[in-house]
Each structure stands twice: as structure tokens, then as C-alpha cells.
Amino acid sequence: MLATLFLLSLLQADANPVSPEVSLPLDLSEDFELYAAWKGQATRLQAAGAKVFSKERTPEQVRLMGDLQIVSKSLSSLVHLEESDRPENYEEELLRMRGERQGFERELNRSLGLDVIMATPTIATILEAIPEDGVLVDYAVKEHVFVWTLTHNGGIQLHYLGKAPGVEEMSEAFLQDLVARRGGMALSTKKPADWNAPLFEAIWAPIMEDVKGFKKVLLCPDGFLGKLPFAVLQNEKGQYLLEDFDFIYLEDPTAHVKVLKETFDVDGSFLAVGNVDYGKAFEIDADEEEDWLAMAGDVDLRAAMGTTWMPLEATDIETRVLLGMHKGALKSKATRARLSGEAATEKRLKEEMAKYNYLHLATHGFFEPEELMNELPGLSAGLVCANANLDKKDGAEDGFLTAEEVALIDMQSCQMVVLSACETALGTVRAGEGLQSLRRSFGVAGVNTVVSSMWKVGDESTAELMKTFYKNLWVERQTRSQALRNAQLEMLQYYRDQGTDGHPSTWGAFVLSGDWR
Numbered sequence: 447m448l449a450t451l452f453l454l455s456l457l458q459a460d461a462n463p464v465s466p467e468v469s470l471p472l473d474l475s476e477d478f479e480l481y482a483a484w485k486g487q488a489t490r491l492q493a494a495g496a497k498v499f500s501k502e503r504t505p506e507q508v509r510l511m512g513d514l515q516i517v518s519k520s521l522s523s524l525v526h527l528e529e530s531d532r533p534e535n536y537e538e539e540l541l542r543m544r545g546e547r548q549g550f551e552r553e554l555n556r557s558l559g560l561d562v563i564m565a566t567p568t569i570a571t572i573l574e575a576i577p578e579d580g581v582l583v584d585y586a587v588k589e590h591v592f593v594w595t596l597t598h599n600g601g602i603q604l605h606y607l608g609k610a611p612g613v614e615e616m617s618e619a620f621l622q623d624l625v626a627r628r629g630g631m632a633l634s635t636k637k638p639a640d641w642n643a644p645l646f647e648a649i650w651a652p653i654m655e656d657v658k659g660f661k662k663v664l665l666c667p668d669g670f671l672g673k674l675p676f677a678v679l680q681n682e683k684g685q686y687l688l689e690d691f692d693f694i695y696l697e698d699p700t701a702h703v704k705v706l707k708e709t710f711d712v713d714g715s716f717l718a719v720g721n722v723d724y725g726k727a728f729e730i731d732a733d734e735e736e737d738w739l740a741m742a743g744d745v746d747l748r749a750a751m752g753t754t755w756m757p758l759e760a761t762d763i764e765t766r767v768l769l770g771m772h773k774g775a776l777k778s779k780a781t782r783a784r785l786s787g788e789a790a791t792e793k794r795l796k797e798e799m800a801k802y803n804y805l806h807l808a809t810h811g812f813f814e815p816e817e818l819m820n821e822l823p824g825l826s827a828g829l830v831c832a833n834a835n836l837d838k839k840d841g842a843e844d845g846f847l848t849a850e851e852v853a854l855i856d857m858q859s860c861q862m863v864v865l866s867a868c869e870t871a872l873g874t875v876r877a878g879e880g881l882q883s884l885r886r887s888f889g890v891a892g893v894n895t896v897v898s899s900m901w902k903v904g905d906e907s908t909a910e911l912m913k914t915f916y917k918n919l920w921v922e923r924q925t926r927s928q929a930l931r932n933a934q935l936e937m938l939q940y941y942r943d944q945g946t947d948g949h950p951s952t953w954g955a956f957v958l959s960g961d962w963r
Contacts, residue, residue, distance in 0.1 A: 474602040475569045478594060482699045483566040485586070485668075507557050514550040515854050517543055522848050523838070525825045567703045573600055575703040580662030583653065584699040587669030593649070594699070595656035605652045614670045616645040624678065624951050625901045642680050650679060650687070657691070662927070662962070666696040672883075673872060675900050677934070678954035686938065686950065692931050695959035697889055705961045710894060712919070714803025714861055715781040716772045720765030722790040722809045724755040724845075725835035755830050760909040761808035762786070764866070768806055768916050775920035792831040792843040796855060803861045806912070810834075811867030811884065811899070812846070825850055827884045829867060849887035858892035861961075862926065866912050870898040885959055894961040895926050900954075907952040911937055927962035 521543045524536070533539065567575075573596060576582050582596040591607040607613060620641035649671070657663060665676060677688035687693075696702055765784055772782050781802070785794065790809070799805060810830035827849045834845030857863075870884045885898040897915075899908075911933055918929035937953040 474594075474604055475600075477604070478572070478596065478602055478699075479566070479569040481586070481594070482569075482572065485584075485666075485698055504557070507554065510550055510554040510557065511854070514547065514554065515851075517547045517550065518848075518850050518854060521547065522825050522846065522851060523844050526844050526846055527838070567700050571703055572596070572700060573598060575706050576664065577662050579660060580664055581657050581660040582664045582666070582696075582699060582702070583657065584666040585649075585668045585671050587671055591649070591671075593653055595653050597656075597660070601656070603653070603656050607648060607652060610669070613645075613648050616641060616648060617670055617674055620645045621674065621901070624954070646679050646681065650676070650681075661692055663691045663693050664696055664702050665693050666699045666701075673900060675954050675957050677931075677957075678950040686948065686954075688931065688934055688938065688954075692927050692962075693957065694927050694962040695957050697886055697959065701889075701960070705894070705963070708894065708961070710861055710961060710963060711803060712861075712923075713776050713780055715801070716769070716804045716806070717783050717785065717798060717802040718765035718768050718806045718808070719785045719790050719795065720761035720806075720808035720866075721758070721786040722761070722830070723787045723832050724757070724810075724830065725833045755810050755834050758809065758905050760905040761866070764808055764909040764912055765806065767913055771913075771916055771920055775917075788832050790832045792845055792847050795829075795831055795847060796851070800855055800857050800860070803859065805860065805863045806866060806916075807863065808866040808909075808912070811865065811870045813869040813872040813883075827869070827872060828852075829865070829870070829884065849884045852884065852887040853890045855891050857888065860888075860891075860893045862895040862897070863888050863893050864897040864912070864915075865899065866908055868899060868902040872900065889960060896959050897926075897930060897956055898959070899956050901951075903955050904952060907937075911953060911956065925963050927958050930956065930958050 521540075524532075524539060524543065572582075576596060576598045578598045580598070582594070584594040584596075586592045586594070587610055589610055591610050591613050593605050593607055595601070595603045595605075619639075623639070623641055663676075667674065667676075675693075677686060677691070677693050679687050681687065681690070694702075765786065769782055769784055772780075783798075783802075785798065807829060811828070812830060813827045825848045828851070829847045831843075831845045831847055836845070838844050865884065865888075872883055883898070885896045888896045914933035914936055915929050918924045918932050919926065922929070924932060934953040934956070938948045938950070941947075941949040941952070
């Protein structure tokens with residue numbers, strides 16, 4: 447276990463520089479088993495608690511869960527108050543509520559008895575669960591960056607990729623350049639800075655031999671790499687990795703074991719949320735008009751305009767088409783419904799979500815990393831519901847369904863959630879736990895598959911991508927990961943035929959995590 451002890455020492459503490467030529471033992475089985483037990487343990491604990499609680503509820507557990515939901519709702523309301531409306535003792539109240547919530551969590555975990563459930567799968571089980579046409583790729587990030595690759599036949603490799611700050615700088619620059627274009631520009635005659643090549647060389651080239659010949663990539667990123675959809679990287683021939691691989695994201699390197707143990711139903715009930723009424727829009731003062739006009743080019747985005755949530759017109763047709771497709775393609779008696787307008791409130795959504803096998807949530811998403819980075823990661827990301835623009839009343843829902851609130855909903859019967867919104871895969875970085883995102887919270891709540899986005903996405907282009915995705919899923923009967931990948935490939939080809947670079951900023955934001963079948 448020398449390799450993993452060395453690796454964990456670098457990840458858990460301020461590490462001294464190391465050489466890329468790290469001497470490692472030939473058999474890494476025990477090393478990866480130890481590493482897998484460490485990585486993602488908090489996420490597994492939270493998910494296991496949710497699953498156990500959904501099956502057996504003692505009066506004490508019901509009380510604790512209720513207390514936990516109440517304090518989480520109070521935290522959300524407090525955090526999302528306008529700065530001018532915050533009480534004088536805001537920081538003290540924040541600290542008090544956090545402590546209260548953590549106390550309820552500890553009591554609930556003890557009550558559930560999670561020791562046996564939390565046992566990490568053995569290395570033999572981990573390898574056996576990897577599809578024969580797949581490879582597990584797991585990144586570890588702190589002061590340095592490492593990557594593991596594992597295959598069904600027992601091949602295990604560990605590579606050192608370099609110091610994290612240098613890799614992070616390349617990754618951030620690559621994403622900023624890509625997202626800034628937002629599919630709005632054709633190829634320019636002026637050649638921009640190429641951030642793809644060095645990033646590809648840093649994080650993918652070292653494992654090219656390990657992944658060669660495999661189609662599925664079970665990808666478990668970490669740290670800042672959790673913000674990168676690997677499918678948009680281009681190889682040395684200029685092809686996107688999407689064209690060679692089917693990427694399936696995992697919250698931790700043991701999550702695929704659970705996938706193959708659970709059954710699924712492709713013909714389940716369906717709830718679509720779209721065309722949400724966020725309430726009155728603000729009035730623009732004369733001195734704000736210039737700033738407003740400067741932002742007007744972004745009106746298509748499924749994100750806020752300043753502090754106001756604008757209507758998303760494309761989500762109306764998007765959700766109506768999907769309901770018709772569900773009815774026509776499946777020809778089943780499965781329940782289907784649509785929430786829209788003023789009915790799509792936070793309270794109603796929380797009541798309805800657990801009742802359906804498939805959810806399509808087409809609304810604004812938000813991620814606010816600055817204020818909440820180290821304080822309350824579960825409240826820094828979420829979905830925007832009806833009346834979010836209206837003034838908030840004491841004790842009322844605030845119109846924001848946060849990641850923390852989602853994690854407390856029993857969604858064990860939900861097969862798939864599609865978050866047709868902005869930045870729903872983003873969250874606060876936690877070492878060994880990936881991103882504390884809305885996507886993660888749906889997984890913790892029990893959802894088998896989550897489709898989410900890495901950046902602010904366009905309203906029209908997202909609607910088109912989603913229609914093709916569901917056509918592939920329900921009409922063509924493709925697997926979930928195939929349905930998304932083929933929809934992205936179709937959009938890529940459409941833009942290439944127009945003489946562009948393929949506009950990866952339009953199709954590349956969405957990733958699939960969890961059950962790929």
C-alpha cells in the first residue's frame with residue numbers, strides 16, 4: 447500500500463514537490479481499495495442515510511428528519527436575504543443554525559446505524575462492476591494531481607500529472623474561452639490562444655494507452671476538474687473526445703457498483719417543469735438602462751439578468767413536446783404531468799418530485815460560489831421556482847430549491863432527473879468529495895441518473911438538445927448515456943455543417959452521472 451499512502455499524504459496535507467517519475471509497486475489492488483475507501487466517504491454516508499431512512503422510519507427518525515428540514519429551510523431563507531434585509535446578528539445566526547443542523551445530522555446518523563451499509567466494496571467487486579467495454583478513470587486533486595485507471599480484467603495504473611495550480615490555470619483558461627463564445631461565433635480568421643492543447647497533454651495524454659480500445663469512460667473527477675466536461679477536449683487530430691468516448695460521471699470510484707445492483711424501468715411516470723412564472727420583472731431606472739442594454743445579449747441564457755429571473759420561453763414548447771413524446775412513444779399508462787406558470791412553486795415541486803420516476807426540470811439554475819464557498823455549500827446551488835422575483839414574506843418559501851433541501855427529499859424511486867438549466871453540475875470544491883453540487887444532492891436523495899450542466903446554457907439550443915435526447919431515449923430506445931451522447935453528436939455535426947468549430951459551448955455543457963443503462 448506504499449503508493450496510496452504516498453498519494454493520500456499529498457492529498458491530505460501540504461505536500462513537498464515530487465518528481466513525475468514516482469516509483470510505484472506493480473500490484474496496486476490494495477492501494478486503490480484503500481484510496482476508494484477514503485474518497486467520497488462523506489457522500490456515501492449521506493446517501494446511505496437517505497436510503498435507510500426511506501425504508502424504515504422510527505418516530506425518533508421522523509422527528510430528527512423534520513428538525514433537519516426545518517433548520518435547513520431557515521438557513522436557506524437567511525442566506526438568500528438581500529444584504530439590506532439581513533439582521534444585525536446575521537453572522538451569529540448563521541453560525542448557530544449551522545451548529546444546530548450538524549447536531550441533528552449526527553443524531554440521525556447514529557440512529558440509522560450506518561456502519562455496515564458504509565462498508566467499501568472490495569477491489570474485486572469494483573473491477574467486476576466495470577463494463578467490459580469500459581474503463582474507470584479517477585482523478586485525485588489537491589496540491590498535486592494524480593489519475594487512476596482501472597479495467598474489468600484487473601488492469602490498474604496510477605499516473606502523476608503534476609502540480610495542481612498549473613493544471614488548474616490551464617483548465618480555467620480553457621473553460622473561460624470556451625464558454626465566452628457560447629456558440630455565437632463561427633471560426634475566426636484571428637487564431638485565439640490554444641488552451642486545449644496543453645490541457646489535453648496534461649490530463650488526458652498520459653492515460654491514452656490505458657483507455658485505448660474502450661468505449662465507455664466511467665469518470666470520477668475531483669477538485670477543479672469537476673467543472674470540466676471532458677468530452678469537449680480535442681485530441682491531437684482535432685477530434686472532440688465525445689467522438690471517441692461515452693463519458694459517464696461518477697460521484698466516487700465505487701458508485702458504479704451500486705448501479706449494476708439496481709433495476710430500472712425505462713417506461714416510468716414523468717413530470718416536466720417549464721415555463722415557470724418567476725413574478726414581476728424589475729423596473730429599469732434611467733441610470734441603469736446602459737447596463738441593462740449591455741446584458742441584453744444574454745437574454746437567451748437560463749440564468750439571471752442582474753438580480754432578476756427572466757421568463758424562459760423555449761421551456762414552454764420544450765416541456766409540451768416531451769409530454770407528447772412520452773405519451774406517443776411509450777404507449778403506456780404511466781402517469782405524466784406538467785408544472786408551469788405560478789403553479790411551479792418551491793413547495794409544490796418538493797411535494798411532487800418524489801412521486802415520479804422521471805423528472806425534467808427546465809428552469810433557471812444558480813451557483814453562487816463567492817459568498818458561500820467555505821460556509822454553506824449546500825445552499826450555494828439550486829433551482830429557481832415560481833415567484834422568485836417577488837418580495838419574500840416571513841415564513842414563506844423563498845422560491846429557491848437549494849441543493850441541501852433536495853438532499854433531504856426521499857427520491858429512492860426516481861430513475862432519472864434532467865436538470866435543463868444553468869450550472870447544475872457546479873458546486874463548492876471539497877477534497878475527496880468532488881463538487882458539492884445540485885447534481886450530487888439528487889444522487890444523495892436516491893436518484894439513479896442525473897443529467898446536469900457545467901455552465902450557463904442557452905434557452906433555444908438547450909431545448910433542441912433535450913428534444914433529441916428524449917427522442918433517442920424513448921423512440922430509438924437507446925441507453926441513457928447513448929441518448930445524450932448521440933444528441934450531442936448530432937448537434938456537433940449540425941454546427942460543423944455550417945462551417946464552424948462545432949460550437950461545443952452549446953452541446954458540451956451537459957453531462958450524465960450515475961446509471962448509464
